[in-house]
Amino acid sequence: MAKIIVVTSGKGGVGKTTSAAAIATGLALRGNKTIVIDFDVGLRNLDLVMGCERRVVYDLVNVIQGEAGLNQAMIRDKRVDNLHILPASQTRDKEALTSEGIEQVLDELVKDFDYILCDSPAGIEQGAQLAMYYADAAVVVTNPEVSSVRDSDRILGLLASKTRRAERGQDPVKEHLLITRYNPTRVDDGDMLNLEDIREILAIDLIGLIPESEAVLRSSNQGIPVTHDQSSDAGQAYTDTVSRLLGEDVPLRFHEYQKKGLFSRMFGGGRR
């Protein structure tokens, strides 16, 4: 039985798709059979970030409407064996997603996979609610800024009330906080909220902290999830995040401002 994890945030542009792709890649690299589903109908991006946009034939909406089989729509990742992508439709209406249709697709996938990641659209409308409805766990992606924290708070309220687990009175959806675009220097300067403030307001477990990094933009433009770039801080931070998701105890990195020593200033230090 697969575990269904929704990657969500409320606010747009905080790094949901990047994180979904990076975490799915990390889980698959650790030997878990993983599928990542794009729920953002009409604004599909996941296939770009995963570098498979030219291989999309059928999509989630085709499957739900019975125009294609699940196996026809799933795309096997070229880099990692255990990883599959189910793209969203770029042309359809977002109304094409139905709760029953998604339930059928997930029921099918749950049998074959270890992890199902649902990449949620931004907002709190139907699409976002459908992406979270069947989840067992949630990764709430938050940037260190007030509006992102507020929107994450709103999403956490929905996770506690508008999911299948909540409606059936089962164990609640396990909530994990993933802070992205964290820049310790700007936090020190007071431009960004600090880690402790965010944790205090949202009051949920921290699963990872991804530093602001050029590697993220580079990797999404190249269509290679940043987890593959283990020379970058962001890639390492996502690997740590995946380890924690798998239940390992990994110390937090990249959250403190490190003054560069003479040598690293002279020789450039590691790649950022």
Next chain:
Amino acid sequence: MSLNVDRAGLAFTFKGGMLPMTVMELTSADPERIRDQLAGKLSQSPAFFQHTPVVLNVEKLDEPHLALERICAVCRAHKLLPVAVRGGPDPVKQSAWALGLGWFPPQEIKPRNLESVAADTQPAKEDTFAAARHEETPASNGGRIYRGTVRSGQQLTAPEGDLVVVGSVNAGAEVLAAGNIHVYGALRGRALAGIHGDHDASIFCRELHAELLSVAGNYKRLEDVDPRLLSQPVQVRLSDDQLSIASMS
């Protein structure tokens, strides 16, 4: 008998409707004083007085008999059309009927300030939902104890008694109670105590950042709060119809 009456044959149908209505709240029963002041208003805004239908609200008058006929005549002379009377004792009701006016029962007594606040802040209905996952215990006085974080968009109400939140109330959340509100955490959202008009209700919190504080309809916004009190443990209560916030540290 058939319910399928031919609609074309009907002379009328009854329908419920809500129409905006001007209410003239009388604070004096003296027709002469009303006349003088109406004359003043008429010269200020003549456009308003175009046979405007008005409801005469006499709830604030404490008189068993009113010179209703003369008051109505004064109104008509100033192009206001009294159509009904609201409130007042039985003789007033009888004389309203005798004058061909309708009569409405007095308004339910509600703290008026609160009403306007509630109208501003009430999110669309489908948007509100009760705070869901948490541990919840009914308190002995009919109140509620909530353990957990009250999150943005959530609304938590104790319609009778006190509300105790063991956790924080985040920005964008709203907590309401007929009695007191206790927040054992940070209060960042809105807190409205004494929602049924209990002037003795108080709000307590460990850390004050509240967007709005209200006791029995008297409210303060965050920007009206003394900045020195922010982040402090405080109690909020009414003294002389003014909201007073005192540090408890």
